Amino acid sequence: MILFLTCMTITINICFSSNPCSLRTLSVDGHFSFDEVHHAAKDFGNRFQLLPLAVLYPKSVSDIATTIRHIWQMGPNSELTVAARGHSHSLQGQAQAHQGVVINMESLQGRKMHVHTGNYPYVDASGGDLWIDILRECLKYELAPKSWTDYLHLTVGGTLSNAGVSGQAFRHGPQINNVHQLEVVTGMGEVLNCSEKQNSDLFHSVLGGLGQFGIITRARISLEPASDMVKWIRVLYSDFTTFAADQERLIGAGSTFDYIEGFVIINRTGLLNNWRSSFNPQDPVQASQFQSDGRTLYCLELAKYFNRDRIDALNEEVRNLLSQLRYITSTLFLTEVPYLEFLDRVHVSEVKLRSKGLWEVPHPWLNLLVPKSKINDFADEVFGNILTDTSNGPILIYPVNKSKWDNRTSVVIPDEDIFYLVAFLTSAVPSSTGNDGLEHILTQNKRILEFCETARLGMKQYLPHYTTQEEWKAHFGPRWEVFAQRKSIYDPLAILAPGQRIFQKAI
Ligand code: FAD
Known part of the structure; x- marks a missing residue:
């Protein structure tokens, strides 16, 4: 009996101090869940799982403010952290909070769109x-x-x-x-x-x-x-330098396409590799299934938006633009689709993969920003040496103009006027120990990162993932001090987004 009373006293005392269970006493318009929290320890990457203490389903902005203010007022005595969880399509637990509070942002209501x-x-x-x-x-x-x-x-x-x-x-x-x-x-x-x-x-x-x-x-x-329709085009190249030069010419031109991307085709077929494809003949999707005879091909993907009443002028414009490119002429794939269908094209592949149980597999993705001056070196080594047999998912590669990125934001990009986004969007076959298994893909990712490092490409990771602050400092380079100073102003206790593993809450 005495023992029982002692335990009760301790529990009550703890609840009144800076203990997590004091969250239960907070008055919010939405609600906290303390039991059903497992889903908040999952993300698209399917590799990291950190169980939170609670999930907040906010109905109002003030629910979020009340929760964070409460944790802030607990001070450094409390270990509680807070992660906003969007659609949880992070890759390495970035929207998770070990024993912290995950805020389910999709339940936020209030002012309508x-x-x-x-x-x-x-x-x-x-x-x-x-x-x-x-x-x-x-x-x-x-x-x-x-x-x-x-x-x-x-x-x-x-x-x-x-x-x-x-x-x-x-x-x-x-x-x-x-x-x-x-x-x-x-x-x-x-x-x-x-x-x-x-x-x-x-x-x-x-x-x-x-x-x-x-x-x-x-x-x-x-x-x-918005336009009604989109002219959607894919053309193939066998030579990387020609492919990249055409991409760069297009992104620099005044009159050009509305959308310019590209991807690499490494001797492959199979559903996982075609998850971004959803056309039918006259059919740009066929571009990604092109018989490459073991060679590596590069697919330039283009789109031009138009309204139906402008179709003739549009066709003329597209013909003109294409005539300036040096793709393999027999490989012009072209179709017209409604605007919404084009923008939402990846969802079609999601539905297909989900139906086959291939969506919720580990995704050891690697996203890089590579300066233009080094993209040929990068392609030689990565597509000519590291990834020669196959790839376990799409590899996107396309250039962007640095002048369109505001350098006052927090994002880190290479220091060159043009740089490429290179995205290895791999899926691992669960429990495989072969070339399509997680370990193999992670080893390949490591080789790519090591090459970038030793060849001093000036590459920066996009959707970066590091585990030590030293690595984060190297990622930010000269911008680290500003980043850390901003942290000390807006989140001095390091309560927010612990899953990024940049700052640790001091306790
Ligand atoms: P979450 O994974 O839920 O959160 C990501 C991070 O942002 C976490 O640290 C989280 O705490 C924080 N966060 C979430 N909501 C908020 C908020 N309201 N306020 C502050 N912080 C918040 N990216 C591209 O740029 N281009 C692409 O084409 C692209 N395609 C993708 C395709 C797929 C299939 C997937 C899975 C990802 C893709 N991404 C792409 C990456 C994607 O943009 C990021 O992973 C993004 O963070 C996912 O959004 P989310 O809502 O799922 O965020």
């Missing part, structure tokens, strides 16, 4: 909104965001914490360059609006800030008129 028309149209969206929902809403007004990711089932807060890059970035810059204003909850639980003019340091910190400085609860996103 609102499209503003006029000369400078924009949409106000929640940090937890999916880009596909934003697109659908904007299309009701014949408008659309300018800059995308290839896959739209990601949240606004998730992509703005990285950059958000796709085939439109050469012209519009990444998504973080197409945002006018943010509402942010800082690591002290303050709710602040920020923009170029108001709290501009916070604004630039948060964009590409890996969730370190605040939780994005609202974003004002720039829009442009």
Whole structure:
């Protein structure tokens, strides 16, 4: 009996002190879950699993502010951290919080998405909104965001914490360059609006800030008129230098395509490798199944937006642009698809892979930004030496213009006017010990990273993943001090986004 009473006293005392269970006493419009937390320890990468203590399903911004303020007020005595969880398409646990609080951003309600028309149209969206929902809403007004990711089932807060890059970035810059204003909850639980003019340091910190400085609860996103249709084109090259030169020519031209990407075809077929493809004949998808006879081929992927009443002029323009390129002439694949179908094209592959149980497998992805001056060296070694037999998923490769990236944001990019995004979007076959297994792919990734390091390519990781602060310092280079200083201003206790493993909460 005495023992029982002692235990009870201890529990009560702990709850009144800076113990995690005091979260139970917080008054929020939404709710906390303390039991069903396992799903918040999973992400698309399917390799890292950190169990949180609780998941907050916020109904309002003030739920998020109240929770963070509460943890902030506990001070350094508490180990609690907070991770915003968007659509959890991170690769290495970046949206997880070991024994902390995960905030399920998609349940954030309150002000509805609102499209503003006029000369400078924009949409106000929640940090937890999916880009596909934003697109659908904007299309009701014949408008659309300018800059995308290839896959739209990601949240606004998730992509703005990285950059958000796709085939439109050469012209519009990444998504973080197409945002006018943010509402942010800082690591002290303050709710602040920020923009170029108001709290501009916070604004630039948060964009590409890996969730370190605040939780994005609202974003004002720039829009442009949407088209009805898209002319979607793929052409093949057998020579990397010619392929890259054509890509660079296109991203530098005044009159050009609306979307420019490319990918590498390494002697391959199979569902996993075709997950981004969803055409039928007259059929650009066939480009990725082209008989390469063991050679490596490079596929340039292009798109031009148009309205149906302009089809003749559009055809003429496309003919002109294509006539300047040096692809293998027999390999022109071309189709027309509705605008939404083009932008949401990867989802079709997701549905296909899910139905075969191939979506929820480990994804040891590697995303790199390689300076233009080193891209031929990179291609020689990686496609000519490291990855010769096969690849376990698509390899994207396309250039973007640095001038379209605002250097005041937190994202780190190579120091050259043009750099390439190279994305190894691999899937591992669970429990395989062969070339399609996780260990083999991780070894290949390591070889690629080691080559970049020894050849001093000036490469930077996109969606970076490091495990020590030393590595993070090297990643940021001369920008580390600013990054660390911003952290000390907006999240001095290092409560936010612990899954990035950049800062550790001091206790
Ligand atoms: P989460 O994984 O949930 O979170 C990512 C990070 O952001 C975490 O640290 C989290 O704590 C933080 N975070 C989440 N929400 C907020 C918020 N509201 N405020 C502050 N921090 C927050 N990226 C590209 O750039 N281009 C692509 O074409 C592209 N294609 C992809 C295709 C697929 C199939 C997948 C799985 C990923 C792709 N990505 C691409 C990467 C993607 O942009 C990032 O992984 C992004 O973080 C995922 O968004 P999410 O909503 O799932 O974020």
